[in-house]
Amino acid sequence: MKPWEAYIRKAVPYVPGEQPEGNRIIKLNTNENPYPPAPGVLKALREMNGEQFRKYPDPSANMLVEALADSYGVKEEQIFVGVGSDDVLGMAFLTFFNSERPILFPDVTYSFYPVWADLFRIPYETPKLDEAFRINPEDYKKANGGVVIANPNAPTGTALPLKAVEEIIKANQDVVVIIDEAYVDFGGQSAVPLIHRYENLLVVQTFSKSRSMAGMRIGFAMGCETLITALKHVKYSYNSYTMNQPSIILGTEAVKDREYFERRVADIVRTREAAKIRFRELGFSCTDSCTNFLFVTHEKAGAKELFEALKREQIYVRYFAVPRLDNYLRVTIGTDEEMETMYQFLTSYLKGL
C-alpha cells in the first residue's frame, strides 16, 4: 500500500438496481414511473435554448423553488432543492447529524441511510421493524442524535399514519427528524403540514417517482427557515451550482401541471390495487403498499429463483440478498400491459413448480 492510500476515505458504495437496456425489457426494478413526464415538460424541452448553456444556471434555482412553494403552500424560504432526493438527504445527514449520539432509523428501510452515516462517520442504531414490517414509534423515544423515517417505507411499501409520525417528532424535540417521502404521492399521509408546527422537522420528496423525472435528478426538502438556511449554507459550501439549466426549467414545468400529475398517480394506484389482488390470486402475500411498488413473497416459490426466472424472461424486478428480505421481491408498478405480461409468465411458472 502506498502512503497516500492510508488517507483515502473508505466507503462501501450503495448499489443501485440494474439498468438493463433493450426494447423488449420490462423494467420493474427501480421504481421508475411507467409514464412519460407531463406534456409541458416535453414542450419546454423542445423549446429550450441550448445557446444559454454557456452561462451558469441560477444557483438558487429560483424558478423551480417558486413553483414548488406555490404548489405546496409554503414560503420559498422553506424549500431546498438538490440533485435528486439522495443529494438532499445526503446533504441533510451532513448538515444536521453532528451529535455524538447515534441517529435512529429502522433496520429495514432505504439502504442509503447506513451508507451516508458511514460516509460521514455518523453513529447509528437501527430499531427492528415488527414481523409485519411495521415501525413501532416507541423505538424512537430514546436519546438519539436524530431520526430518519421513510414514509411510506421502502422496500416494504407500508405507511405510518400521520399521527404516529407526529408522535415520533414530538418525542424528539432536541434533534432533527427527517421524513423521507419519496413515495408519499401514491397514498401516504404527508407530514408537510407539520413543518409549520415543528421547527425540527424536515420533509424530503423527489421528482423521480410520481413526477416521472428520475432521469433529471431533482429532489427537494421542506422545513422551517432555520433548517433550510443551514442546508443552503452547507450546499453552497460544497457546490453553488448543482442543478443544471434543464433540471430547473423542466422541473418547473413538471410542478405546474397538477392535473397530469394527479391523473398519472391515480393510474398507478389503480394498477397497484389490481396488482395486489392478482398477486394474492397467484399465491403471493404482499404488504399493504401505499407506493408505486409491491413487496411480495410466495408461499412456495423462492424469491431468488423467481427473480432469476423473471430475468430470463427480460422482466426485471428487485431482489435483496439480505436477512429478513431474502424471500421477498420488490416489484415496481408498470403499465397495465407490462403487469399483464408478468402475471401471465408467473401463472405458467408457478404451475410448473
Next chain:
Amino acid sequence: MKPWEAYIRKAVPYVPGEQPEGNRIIKLNTNENPYPPAPGVLKALREMNGEQFRKYPDPSANMLVEALADSYGVKEEQIFVGVGSDDVLGMAFLTFFNSERPILFPDVTYSFYPVWADLFRIPYETPKLDEAFRINPEDYKKANGGVVIANPNAPTGTALPLKAVEEIIKANQDVVVIIDEAYVDFGGQSAVPLIHRYENLLVVQTFSKSRSMAGMRIGFAMGCETLITALKHVKYSYNSYTMNQPSIILGTEAVKDREYFERRVADIVRTREAAKIRFRELGFSCTDSCTNFLFVTHEKAGAKELFEALKREQIYVRYFAVPRLDNYLRVTIGTDEEMETMYQFLTSYLKGL
C-alpha cells in the same frame, strides 16, 4: 437557540459572482464562454427524447466517460465525472484528505478550497504567492496532508510550467496532489500526461469554460485507477445518479467536436491577447494570463470605483474585497464586440479622472 441547532454543521458558504439578467448586460464576471456550445450539442438537444426522463440515468455515465477517455487518450477506468468540477473537487477533498496534517494551497487561489476544507474539517495552510502572484514550488516541500494547485491559477490567470508542477508532485509522493485545470485549455500546460507516471496525481477539468457548458454542470477528474475507484466509491456512497440524462448526452457531444472546441478556444485566446495590449494602453497592468480572463489593476483608478462605474454601464466584472486583491479586477474575455464596448467606456471614464 433550540437544542437541535447545536448539532447543525456551521458553514460559511462560497459566494459566486452575480447572475444579472437582461439583454443589454455585458457579463464578464463569472468566466463563462461568450460562444455557444458545439453545434452537435444543440442538435442533440433538439433530438432529445424527453419521454426517457422517466428512467434513471446511467449511473456510470458510460457514454460520456468513453468520449472523454477517447479524447484524452486514457482508459475509462482513469476517469471520474461529476456535477461540475466543484462536485469533483469537493468529492476529492472528502475522499483523499483524511490525514491529520494540513493540506497546502496558495493564499491566493480558487476561493472554494478553504470552503471545502472547513466543510469537511480538513486542516490547511496557505503558502503566500510572491509579489508577482507566482507560486514558489519550495513552499510545497514540507510535510502535509495533500496539495491542491489551480494551474493556471485563479483569479490571477498565471500558469506554472509543467516542470514546476512535476517538481511539486515528486516532492509529495506520500499524499494526493490535485491539479485543478479549469482553465488549462486557454494556454496552460496540462499535467494529464503525468498521471501515467504518478499514481498520487489527480487532474481535474471542467466543461464550464472551454466547452461553453457552465449551464450543464459537468466536471471530470483523471488519475490512476486506484484514485478513480476511491472517488467512485465515495460518490456512490453519496448519490449514485448525479449526472442527469441531458448532461450525459450533451456532454458527450461537446467532447466529440474537437474542431469546434479548438476554434473557439483560439478565438478567446486571440481576444485575450488583444485585450492585454488594450488594457495596458489604458494604463492598466495585468498578469500574464493563460486563461479566459484577465486580472488587472490600474495605476490611478481604484478597482472598487471602476467595478461600480462599469456596473452602472451594465458591464459586470468581478471584484474581490479581500487583502492583496482589492485593487484588482478579474475580467472575463467576452466577444470582441463586448470587449470593445468596455474599452470605449473605460477610455472615457479614465479621461474624466
